[in-house]
Amino acid sequence: MTRAEALPRGAVIGMVGGGQLGRMTSVAAARLGYRMHVLSADADDPAMDVAWRHTRLAAADDAAAVDAFAAAVDVITFETENLDLRLLALLERQAHARPSVAAVRLAGDRRLEKAFLNRIGVPTAPWVEVQGADDIARFVAAHGAAIVKTARAGYDGKGQMRLRDAADAQRVFAALGGVPIIIEAMVPFLREVSVVLARGADGAIAAFDVTENVHRDGILDTSTVPAAMDAATAARAIDAATRVAAGLDYVGLMALEMFVMEGGAVLANEIAPRPHNSGHWTMDACLASQFEQHVRAICGLPLASPARHADAVMTNLIGPEGAAAWDGLVATPGTVAHWYGKTQARPGRKLGHATALRAKG
């Protein structure tokens, strides 16, 4: 596939991962005439309710599975950046990944990610890589309250510990330091926001409106659009995400999570090289969702307009509490409820989401 060439209808998108993001991408792909082939450990994964084919990945170093999957699909894409390094190495041998495996690898490692952000001039909270408890103690002495995070495979608040006192450095290092970790200053942000945008193979960019996010227990709880911020701050946020996409020569949909500070500065927090939870409202408030934009970008179609026709508040349905809310949400006019088809409602697990819409304010 050259940059200028669109995949023909009937082409096959290879999705690494079979969760809800793959599920929603498959639906968007089908509408545009594409079919989805999933690579995952379990043929009963949520995406398989609406996906076309499945290849079972028996282990992260299952080269035969990766090769068979790669040969069966026209483009490889991802629903997560939290991939085992052995799997990343196998995928790196394939030329037809969008976004590039390098971009996914970078987004999956806080050290690479934050170093990249700072290198292209996108500010972050102060951070350093941690080699020992001394690094933690020194950082806390300099910056005050901080969070230690594993460099890889941390998501939804897992693999993170907060501390305020340098005296806690040894304890925190003992708990997390068995793998590469970083420490990051806890910055006094006003709000958390994200920009979800798509970048085409031709460099065209379409950004959805900035979304305001509220986390609870380290997991995204609600995303609201429009975000409560002035136009100049919103423009800064979109500019930061645009520079990230261009800097990675990114193809596909990505999100940049940011902190908005007093005075309007924005600090980048995380890059998601895939459709993102904070963009789920686009499914119901826009003619083309983030999933459609991802499909368009990776298949070489022109990007759709990111305009929205409604204001929206997306609420995640998490664990048994989220499941219990379902019946009421399905009965609420003006709300669109989405279920992910997961068979177990473990606490902390994202089971679905619901988007409440109202006329644009």
Place this chain on the structure above:
Amino acid sequence: MTRAEALPRGAVIGMVGGGQLGRMTSVAAARLGYRMHVLSADADDPAMDVAWRHTRLAAADDAAAVDAFAAAVDVITFETENLDLRLLALLERQAHARPSVAAVRLAGDRRLEKAFLNRIGVPTAPWVEVQGADDIARFVAAHGAAIVKTARAGYDGKGQMRLRDAADAQRVFAALGGVPIIIEAMVPFLREVSVVLARGADGAIAAFDVTENVHRDGILDTSTVPAAMDAATAARAIDAATRVAAGLDYVGLMALEMFVMEGGAVLANEIAPRPHNSGHWTMDACLASQFEQHVRAICGLPLASPARHADAVMTNLIGPEGAAAWDGLVATPGTVAHWYGKTQARPGRKLGHATALRAKG
């Protein structure tokens, strides 16, 4: 399943038929947490790109397939009323069909359908069942221009012949009279419209706005909403469809195609006991599409609001000409393009549709 009981998430919808209506229903089902199991002749049917399971129907009297399918699903539903009588007989042995097999059988036979409409007081164009060429000649002598139609399995203009002159009766009867046929007066209608509505197991009804339809070569070309008609006429159209649904004790989504006459009378033409081509605009102009309403009704969920947030014109993409329009439609802002995943672009075949949206007028 009792009337009051909703199917739990994870339940399986059995769809008789694997075409584009099944395909779009499966996507709506998945969002609400249901899975779709298709019964059709071909495991490569369009619906299977996004459906969960498939049972192959080897022949219309394949009782083993129908029984296995019926046992594997929680509710049976339909994407077409054009079913072989042997298949209908096998399905009639199953208690868990929504709508009822009787309603599907009625809608699939113009004699039963029109007799039912007249019996419940919904006017139609004048018609009679035809036993011989004499019936045709007499009818044309009395009513003028008329259409002879096969009673069953006529769709998209197939199995129909027009005549104006009683002298043509013998020729028309020779061409079509090998199967049960009817003759119907060609009425001088102003426009064709349809009402797409859902009826729940509890009798609740939610009707989408009346849609104006334009056919070309006997195939639906465009559907436009709002239809150009006054409120009283629209109310008559909705009332007719409501009486049909109530009269059939219908559960699910159905459409009633009608002719609007000078002066505002509406004459019923056809009942579609399923999601209908003229309701495709609801996918993009409403929060809950006709497919979602169908799933809600047959699964016992409350019906969603049928309100629309935009005006819409849906255009079918038919045959090679439709396929050729695709690239342009995908690139058109404000238009949502849908492809059905059919592998052959035969003339006259519905390959997809595109809905152009604009702010409500």
